[in-house]
Amino acid sequence: MAGIRFDKVAKRFGDVSVLEDLDLDIRDEELMVFVGPSGCGKSTALRLIAGLEEITNGKLFIGDNVVNNVHPKDRDVAMVFQSYALYPHMSVRENIAFGLRIRKMPDEEINRHVDDAADILGLTELLDRKPKALSGGQRQRVALGRAIVRHPSVFLFDEPLSNLDAELRVQMRAEISKLQHRLKTTTVYVTHDQVEAMTLGHRIAVLAPMGAEKKTNLKQVGTPLELYDSPRNLFVAKFIGTPPMNILPVTVDSYGDSVHHAGLRVPLSEGLKGEAAAYRDRPLLMGVRPEHIGGREDHRDWHDPVSLKGTIEIVETVGHEVIIHVRCAEDLIVAKLGAHRIPAFGEEIELVMNGDAIHLFDPDTERNLRRHTGD
Amino acid sequence: MIGADKRTGQVSHFWLHLFLVFFTVISTYPILWVIVVGFSGQQALAFADVPADPGFLDRLRAIMPWPQTWSLDNFRDVLTEQPFLTWMMNSAIIAALTTVLGVFLACTAAYAFSRFQFPGRKAGMMSFLVSQMFPGTLLLVPIYIIITQWLGLGNSFIGLVLVYSVTAIPFCVWMMKGYFDTIPIEIEESAIMDGASRQVIFFRIILPLAKPAVAVTALFSFMTAWNEFILAATFLEEEMKYTAPVGLKFFVGGFASQWGYFAAGSMIISLPVVLLFLYLQKYLVSGLTAGGVKG
Numbered sequence A: 001m002a003g004i005r006f007d008k009v010a011k012r013f014g015d016v017s018v019l020e021d022l023d024l025d026i027r028d029e030e031l032m033v034f035v036g037p038s039g040c041g042k043s044t045a046l047r048l049i050a051g052l053e054e055i056t057n058g059k060l061f062i063g064d065n066v067v068n069n070v071h072p073k074d075r076d077v078a079m080v081f082q083s084y085a086l087y088p089h090m091s092v093r094e095n096i097a098f099g100l101r102i103r104k105m106p107d108e109e110i111n112r113h114v115d116d117a118a119d120i121l122g123l124t125e126l127l128d129r130k131p132k133a134l135s136g137g138q139r140q141r142v143a144l145g146r147a148i149v150r151h152p153s154v155f156l157f158d159e160p161l162s163n164l165d166a167e168l169r170v171q172m173r174a175e176i177s178k179l180q181h182r183l184k185t186t187t188v189y190v191t192h193d194q195v196e197a198m199t200l201g202h203r204i205a206v207l208a209p210m211g212a213e214k215k216t217n218l219k220q221v222g223t224p225l226e227l228y229d230s231p232r233n234l235f236v237a238k239f240i241g242t243p244p245m246n247i248l249p250v251t252v253d254s255y256g257d258s259v260h261h262a263g264l265r266v267p268l269s270e271g272l273k274g275e276a277a278a279y280r281d282r283p284l285l286m287g288v289r290p291e292h293i294g295g296r297e298d299h300r301d302w303h304d305p306v307s308l309k310g311t312i313e314i315v316e317t318v319g320h321e322v323i324i325h326v327r328c329a330e331d332l333i334v335a336k337l338g339a340h341r342i343p344a345f346g347e348e349i350e351l352v353m354n355g356d357a358i359h360l361f362d363p364d365t366e367r368n369l370r371r372h373t374g375d
Numbered sequence B: 001m002i003g004a005d006k007r008t009g010q011v012s013h014f015w016l017h018l019f020l021v022f023f024t025v026i027s028t029y030p031i032l033w034v035i036v037v038g039f040s041g042q043q044a045l046a047f048a049d050v051p052a053d054p055g056f057l058d059r060l061r062a063i064m065p066w067p068q069t070w071s072l073d074n075f076r077d078v079l080t081e082q083p084f085l086t087w088m089m090n091s092a093i094i095a096a097l098t099t100v101l102g103v104f105l106a107c108t109a110a111y112a113f114s115r116f117q118f119p120g121r122k123a124g125m126m127s128f129l130v131s132q133m134f135p136g137t138l139l140l141v142p143i144y145i146i147i148t149q150w151l152g153l154g155n156s157f158i159g160l161v162l163v164y165s166v167t168a169i170p171f172c173v174w175m176m177k178g179y180f181d182t183i184p185i186e187i188e189e190s191a192i193m194d195g196a197s198r199q200v201i202f203f204r205i206i207l208p209l210a211k212p213a214v215a216v217t218a219l220f221s222f223m224t225a226w227n228e229f230i231l232a233a234t235f236l237e238e239e240m241k242y243t244a245p246v247g248l249k250f251f252v253g254g255f256a257s258q259w260g261y262f263a264a265g266s267m268i269i270s271l272p273v274v275l276l277f278l279y280l281q282k283y284l285v286s287g288l289t290a291g292g293v294k295g
Helices: A042-050 A094-103 A107-121 A137-149 A166-183 A195-199 A224-229 A234-239 A271-277 B013-040 B056-065 B073-080 B086-115 B121-133 B134-150 B157-183 B185-193 B200-207 B211-227 B231-234 B244-252 B259-288
Strands: A004-013 A016-026 A031-035 A057-062 A076-081 A152-159 A188-189 A203-207 A218-222 A246-252 A258-261 A264-267 A282-286 A306-317 A319-328 A332-337 A348-353 A358-361
Touching: A004 A042, A004 A234, A016 A042, A016 A203, A016 A218, A031 A042, A031 A195, A042 A076, A042 A152, A042 A188, A057 A348, A076 B185, A094 A107, A094 A137, A107 A137, A137 A166, A137 B259, A152 A271, A166 A195, A166 B244, A188 A348, A195 A224, A203 A224, A203 A234, A218 A224, A218 A234, A234 A246, A234 A282, A234 A358, A246 A332, A258 A282, A264 A306, A306 A332, A319 A348, B013 B073, B073 B086, B073 B259, B086 B121, B086 B157, B086 B200, B086 B211, B086 B244, B086 B259, B121 B157, B134 B157, B134 B185, B157 B211, B157 B231, B211 B259, B231 B244, B244 B259
Parallel strands: A031 A188, A031 A203, A076 A152, A152 A188
Antiparallel strands: A004 A016, A004 A057, A203 A218, A246 A258, A246 A282, A258 A264, A282 A358, A306 A319, A306 A348, A319 A332
């Protein structure tokens, strides 16, 4: 078992900078998820840990050792690929045993380990089949088996579920979570799917593609709830959560105690007033999650809610709730209603917004004005 | 039905088949002739004498591949009275060594071209391609100088094996590289993570997966060496070292015109290639179409 530490790690391919100045501590026994849109360097970061790519700058630690120049086979890590990458000419048993055979483990011991791994993953019946005779989910399980059979100190998962259908994905997600909980192996899991990240990760690292002016890819690291409730910047706020957070341009009034936008006036909570004071008469971006806008009858508990009116443009019935897209002046606002009444397209509706739950972002730095614990 | 089908607008099958049969006969006729000459028991190339003033039937008789008698004499004589078996053995040794060496060199080179980035990678592949555009005989003089004068391997099997394997390399490398390119890189990365070295990956993962391409490459190398005549005739000086194709020429060259032996020998020579072809057939289709569509 071992933790992993990125110390000012950079990766460039020629002139193209993929990762810069990455500082990140992955704790022992933790399941860390790297999430971000394509091109954010999450897979590259994973391949740096695996040793499949060379580090351009900085240091990478596994346990207490710098592994920059350690060969992949000596890093004691196992990796599961998106495409499964099974050996097509070998049976399931041979696939799982391959890593042990390379390490010259005696045959009886190999068989014992393979049988154990197959038992954990429910592959016992399939051990003599070739990969082409397996379904997608079974192949994924074999790929998992190949990783766990070696009892490595680190598991690496590179979008392992993106080739599976929706139902199987949810099932395998739960299995991976259970497996990690049981084996307590430090795990790094890469995905572009924020739902997968939220449901699996002990902690999540949100990465963004390197832009011209940015210093690092890492936007925020935290538990799923920290990212959801206290996004540090606009990028994380927009990336985490479905449907995504509503972002509206607002102006701070001259007293610094409310923000307004197109007839909408939102008084600021005590905490935000202090932060907004520096922005009097200046524009900000306001973020509100869809669940903080809804029907008045659903939210009698909200203290002094802000009301707003609009025309419904889209209605999405999920079951336990209804997601509506409402046109308020020139903005399209996403809100959630209770399932008791499904509104009609084009209907005029009056909604309330929880003014205490808003986030304010500086339009230039994109930083969240709210102070966070641990800042 | 004659003429175009009014409903589908297609040429009727009768005419289509007649057309195909005609061309099939034209292309198989020479082979048929050789087979019949082999079984005729005679040494003549023709089966019937054409009179000075031939009628239609005489002409027809002359082009019918049908001998006056059937006999296996030619085969028996070729195998017993002539050193044909020795020549076959020589050919077999040379072709087998060429196949082993050629496949090994082609596989390793193609793997490097497929997976590694190095200076001259593109230039190397291009020069392989360009080398295929020149007729082989163009190389005869330089190869002769290199093999006999520089390496001192004239009149030896090793010299021929070297030349054959090396001249087969361009085609084989292109063939193998195309196939290696279709093997996903993740499989290798996965093996690296499993702790496998390059050698292990190459011999235990890549080569087994590339079986169809290896089969094609092997067949090509074997056929190149087995059928080759000009180089063998140039290099080999002693009659006992001849390969089978050179030996064949012995029957009909200069003062000899033993067409019966020639025909029987040709058939014996083509037998191993035909058998090999049949054996490797299941790999050939997938091997030759490799790289087109990945299934």
